[in-house]
Amino acid sequence: MAPAAPTPLPQDPAPPLRRNRNFTVFWLGQALSVLGGSVTYLALPLLVLEATGSIVRMGLLTVVMGATGIVTGLFAGYVADRTDRRRLMIACDLGRAVLLGSVPFLWLAGPRLWVLYVLTAVVTVLKTLFDVAYVTSVPALVRREDLAAANARLMGTFAVGTLLGPVAAGLVTAGVGAAWALALDGATFLVSALSLRWVAFGPAPGGPGPGGDGGGTGRQGVRGRLREVFTTGFTFLWGHRLLRPLTVLLTLLTFLTMGATDLLVFRLQEDLGRDAAVTGAVVAVSGLGVVAASACAARLRRAFGFGPCWLGSVGLIGAAVAVTGTSASVPVIAAAAAVFMVGMTLGGVSSMTLRQEVTPEPLLGRVTSAFWTVHNAAGPIGAAVLTLCAGRWGVPPVSLAGGVFCLLIAAAGLLTPLRSARSGGPPAPPAAAGPGSGAAGGAGADTGGARQA
Template sequence: MTREARDTGRAADRAADGRRPLWRERDFGVFWAAQTLSVLGDSFALIALPLLVLEATGSIARMGLLTAAGGAAAVLAAVFAGAVVDRVDRRRLLIGCDLVRMVLYGLIPLVWLLGPQVWLLYAVLPLCEAVGMFFAVGYVTVVRSLVGTEQLTEANGRLNATAAAAGVLGPLCAGVVAAWSGPAAAVGVDAASFGVSAALVALVRFRPRPADDREPDERPGLWQDDDGTVGTVMAVGALGTITGALLVARTRRLLGFGRTWTGAVAVCGLAFAGLGRAGDVPTVALLSAAFLACVGMAGTCSMSLRQEVTPEHLLGRVTAAYWTLQYSAAPVGAALLTWAAEERGTAPVALVAGACCVLIAVAALFTPVRRAGRA
């Protein structure tokens, strides 16, 4: 069958179903652009804010603590985001999330005109990361009201593709802007992207949600809606992230970069492998906390080393290149692991993935990383 015949057949199928192709759906196209801008703004913040802390204080530990605080806030927000999103007007929620992030991020370059105020970053980033989690959950829930169930796969594919692209381009652009005009200017661009995203979402028309036909006294309260098991695991995991951020500087001074990084990567692998065999909630929670703590420690050490050895005039470009590689590999790894877990089961896949982390740590022992001294 020729390509023209296949395209004609697809068009006929859509016509028979009364559906228009997605590129002709005005509301989906506008929402698609808004979601892409929102992801772009988030990825800008990942680069610009840590660089702003480093520029103002010169402290690598404080920069790592800021990143960890933002991640912990997002995890904690995820515990409650689902219940809140199901109770409110989702369109207004999305617009509100973008406007809040626009205002909060917009404060930073304005305040920086009068001089660095590092405390503001520790207030803004955790709040924005928490709000971003509510936006992320909300945007997933409204896709069905834009395209219907028949086109969900196609719509999600397009949304995920552009989100991945924005995740790659965002750090690259943030690094360029930070190197050219400074990190504060990059944060200003970040704030503007959320303003445009909010304006676009305001133009989207969502289909009405079905009414909840349960009696008011039959509807669970906000605190009962979230599964207690999931909430417990996520809360303990967040504590692990915070603990890792607080310990990383002291651990590195005591053991040096090489031992800290390789040890953290090895423990990550062991914890992840153990998650596949864990049979009770406390074990899952503890392993999750260990995994997230060591992910944070390894990531902070890695970022610190790049900042220590990279010349100042190249720091933005090196940072952006690193994040580009990381964001490019993440979707591939996620797709591969989820496919393998579905085909072979969670336990063997977790064991293999964890073993790979341990092997990376062992391989690092045969590189100059092993000889990295204390700092």
């Protein structure tokens, strides 16, 4: 694939966020797409369960999603940095629209599970590519000082979509079947693709820097290209004085947080004997925490800076995990779940904005992809460990241990440059490297700056 110019930061100053037409169109188009994606998240497992009645087959679908996402994450950043991001997002949207829209018609001939597994893998590849391009396009749409507010809007929209999506999936599935719920999601991707046609990301830069094409031909060129795909983002993360501790600490935090929802559900339904309706109500209340944090994240970050906001969010998460696992009061658990989501959202907005601030634009896709791959890989392992421990010793002691674990993460952060980091400062310039290292192969050695999401 011939390298194409990545999406640049705008040459002309973008208007303030409230008058930024490009960002508004981008934001509203993706709001509908997020809602549709949340429909698929529930409708796909329901379709498998409806066809087989097997929780094992349903779990295999989750394994396919997770494994495909991690593998795709290894190269998604390279693709996002080497192609026009708007075209990449449109292509991913159209591909998902066709695949998901075809499910009801394929299902007319009878259930074919292998088709669903293949479709899930391909859709996950497209989703991962889209997500990396999506996040790394935001700095090309808004002013630097509006990054935190823009990210807060996007994260708040994601939260609302993930709350309403399962409700819509349940209604559509009950009315016309899970296959048609997937087709509905396909239609939202068409709308997303159309909306992206109306978004201007700014003029393209002059092209890749020295070695940006992979560093020549032959065996040395292949080695250089593989190095660029798999190591450039990781090298930058590890070489940055703020991104290195942030990546390590967030990986430890993800080990805990991915399994926190399982502990919450088990506590409510098994320990306290509440039904699914109560569990759903608690999850809905937790969504209010996302909305609240999205509304104030930008102000908090401006007032206190990145470090205090991110470390404070870890403390909130730890306290919430301990309370949700030990309290016997449903209102208290619901309030703690909302606090948990405040911490998750504030931390996510803060870290995402920092990463966008400090990463050179030509590297942003690969750094984002590497960041997600590293810390997301810990999540499934952590969820398995938490649930196994909860099954043996119960939710309360495991939740208390999880809360203490979070406080230890925050305390460790106080021993790093994160404690006083207010913002990332200007992005480090990508360094010209030797043959085969890529456009910014040496950027990982440039340790001035900071970053998350």
